[in-house]
Amino acid sequence: MDFSNLDFRKDKSDTEIREDGLLYCTRCNEALQRRFHIEGAAEDIVLTGNCSCRAAAQEKQDAEERRIKMARRIESYRADGIDNPVYLDYTFKADDSPNSTPSVLAKQYVKSFGKMRRNGIGIIMYGTVGTGKTFYAACIANALIDNDVRVKMTTLSKIIGGAFGDNNWRDKLNRYQLLILDDLGAERQTDYALEIAHAVIDDRVTSGLPLIVTTNLSEEDMMNVDNLTLKRVYDRVLAACPIDIVLTGASRRMAARGDRRSEAIDILMGEED
Numbered sequence: 001m002d003f004s005n006l007d008f009r010k011d012k013s014d015t016e017i018r019e020d021g022l023l024y025c026t027r028c029n030e031a032l033q034r035r036f037h038i039e040g041a042a043e044d045i046v047l048t049g050n051c052s053c054r055a056a057a058q059e060k061q062d063a064e065e066r067r068i069k070m071a072r073r074i075e076s077y078r079a080d081g082i083d084n085p086v087y088l089d090y091t092f093k094a095d096d097s098p099n100s101t102p103s104v105l106a107k108q109y110v111k112s113f114g115k116m117r118r119n120g121i122g123i124i125m126y127g128t129v130g131t132g133k134t135f136y137a138a139c140i141a142n143a144l145i146d147n148d149v150r151v152k153m154t155t156l157s158k159i160i161g162g163a164f165g166d167n168n169w170r171d172k173l174n175r176y177q178l179l180i181l182d183d184l185g186a187e188r189q190t191d192y193a194l195e196i197a198h199a200v201i202d203d204r205v206t207s208g209l210p211l212i213v214t215t216n217l218s219e220e221d222m223m224n225v226d227n228l229t230l231k232r233v234y235d236r237v238l239a240a241c242p243i244d245i246v247l248t249g250a251s252r253r254m255a256a257r258g259d260r261r262s263e264a265i266d267i268l269m270g271e272e273d
Contacts, residue, residue: 025051070148077145081176082138083154090138097132102245106136109243110143117177120208122240126218127247133214136245137180140212144178153180157187160196170203179204184215184237185222194229201236211240219244 014026022033030051035044050058082088095103102125109116109123116122123140125133141153152173163169173179181200187193204211215222222234 022046023048025053027051028053074145074148077148077150078142081145081150081152082141083158087134087138087141087153090135091142092139095135095139102132102136102247103139105243105245106140107143110140110147113144113147113149113178116210120205120210120240121242122204122211122213123243123245124219124237124241125212125214125245125247127214128216131247133247134182136247137182137212137214141178141180149178150176151178151180152176153182155182155187156184156193156197156200159200160187160193163196170199173200174203174207174209176209178210178212180212180214182214184213185217189227189230191229194227194233197233198229198236201233201240205236205240211237213237213241 015023015032016026018024020035022031022035024031028051030053032051032054033046033048035046037044078088092098092103092107097103105123125137127133138153141151144151159169159173166172179200187197201211203209219238222238225231225234
């Protein structure tokens with residue numbers, strides 16, 4: 001029995017003092033107090049503790065407090081780590097192709113993230129516009145955040161813009177256990193931008209932290225660039241992301257637009273409210 005400093009006076013409705021002078025719980029009939037005799041002491045020492053039912057209630061309360069604390073931490077991770085609010089809706093539950101190779105690989109990456117994190121293994125997702133690269137990258141981000149992992153999903157353009165005048169931008173990025181760069185290659189390729197891009201990728205590689213990249217470029221495009229600094233950036237990306245996921249097919253965005261067009265016409269031609 002744990003004889004910690006329990007204040008039984010908070011709830012006296014189910015306690016009583018019995019013939020031995022000690023306090024008992026009337027629900028489980030266990031003693032809330034124990035008397036100890038110390039040789040030479042004028043009086044016995046009485047210590048108050050928990051009974052079984054109160055200990056169970058306390059554990060339930062502690063578990064709920066831990067759950068609330070974790071939920072708040074996860075929401076703070078999501079607010080901090082997801083740049084674009086559209087990404088919040090991209091989850092595996094919303095996936096309309098759950099058995100496709102990209103979906104299976106993305107879910108397996110989440111499941112194996114502990115090993116991926118320790119080995120600094122990332123993913124590069126290739127594909128033309130609208131094939132689902134951003135969707136699956138955000139699915140990974142949201143699933144890992146739900147698992148209490150700090151993730152940052154953003155674009156190099158936003159990092160480049162935020163780096164100006166912020167001497168701590170690299171330290172801030174390195175706080176994240178996973179960095180996801182969406183739409184690599186779409187950013188302006190000025191000397192300053194390339195310098196920032198190289199620093200971002202190099203930090204992930206040298207620190208052993210994993211990186212996920214989505215891009216409209218092909219692997220051949222990335223391997224055959226003329227700009228030396230850009231080539232170094234892409235070489236580092238390819239080294240950091242040994243897992244390739246190629247997304248093909250028609251644009252999911254255009255298919256979704258077709259569905260919305262049909263819905264809109266039905267509303268337009270329907271009865272008035």
